[in-house]
Amino acid sequence: EAGVVQSPRYKIIEKKQPVAFWCNPISGHNTLYWYRQNLGQGPELLIRYENEEAVDDSQLPKDRFSAERLKGVDSTLKIQPAELGDSAVYLCASSRQGVAGTEAFFGQGTRLTVV
Amino acid sequence: GNSVTQMEGPVTLSEEAFLTINCTYTATGYPSLFWYVQYPGEGLQLLLKATKADDKGSNKGFEATYRKETTSFHLEKGSVQVSDSAVYFCALTNSNSGYALNFGKGTSLLVTP
Numbered sequence: 001e002a003g004v005v006q007s008p009r010y011k012i013i014e015k016k017q018p019v020a021f022w023c024n025p026i027s028g029h030n031t032l033y034w035y036r037q038n039l040g041q042g043p044e045l046l047i048r049y050e051n052e053e054a055v056d057d058s059q060l061p062k063d064r065f066s067a068e069r070l071k072g073v074d075s076t077l078k079i080q081p082a083e084l085g086d087s088a089v090y091l092c093a094s095s096r097q098g099v100a101g102t103e104a105f106f107g108q109g110t111r112l113t114v115v
Numbered sequence: 116g117n118s119v120t121q122m123e124g125p126v127t128l129s130e131e132a133f134l135t136i137n138c139t140y141t142a143t144g145y146p147s148l149f150w151y152v153q154y155p156g157e158g159l160q161l162l163l164k165a166t167k168a169d170d171k172g173s174n175k176g177f178e179a180t181y182r183k184e185t186t187s188f189h190l191e192k193g194s195v196q197v198s199d200s201a202v203y204f205c206a207l208t209n210s211n212s213g214y215a216l217n218f219g220k221g222t223s224l225l226v227t228p
Contacts, residue, residue, distance in 0.1 A: 048213055
């Protein structure tokens with residue numbers, strides 16, 4: 001089966017510009033996650049979707065970040081405007097459903113550099 | 116809240132050496148525990164997991180045992196290979212996090228010939 005697909009792989013933008021990341025999860029996976037991974041750190045959850053509903057967005061900086069998951073499949077994460085501190089790798093993951101022991105499958109990530 | 120603490124890296128070992136990467140956690144209830152690995156240029160992938168106390172997860176020669184009494188899930192391998200060079204992340208999920216993964220900071224492993 002195809003894995004989680006993210007695009008673009010790399011993005012370089014100037015500060016104050018907008019940027020968007022796209023994620024296509026594994027077919028049949030109801031749960032979708034966006035994580036941010038800073039250099040030398042573990043991934044940190046930004047938002048979790050169950051189907052098309054954002055059930056946990058408590059860690060999403062809502063002043064500049066937004067996300068959507070239309071029709072409960074693909075998802076887009078947007079930053080507007082970007083700041084220097086947003087430079088990181090943005091990871092998308094999906095799983096069948098949120099229960100104990102469920103494995104999450106990760107995409108290769110989008111490496112964002114804000115200059 | 117949930118938290119995961121891993122030993123600091125980088126860890127450098129010679130081929131065929133014994134590997135231990137320590138991991139301890141703080142969580143309520145009965146979390147599930149995971150080790151994910153990130154090979155150079157690749158995405159995160161599950162290495163092994165354990166869902167209840169005293170369970171042992173194993174894969175590719177790696178093992179980790181869920182120790183509730185010490186809140187630990189240490190990763191071990193008896194004989195590492197150059198191809199094991201990667202970053203290893205300990206993580207947990209529980210109902211508090213909606214079963215989203217809480218990761219440690221990662222431990223970089225370099226195995227030399």
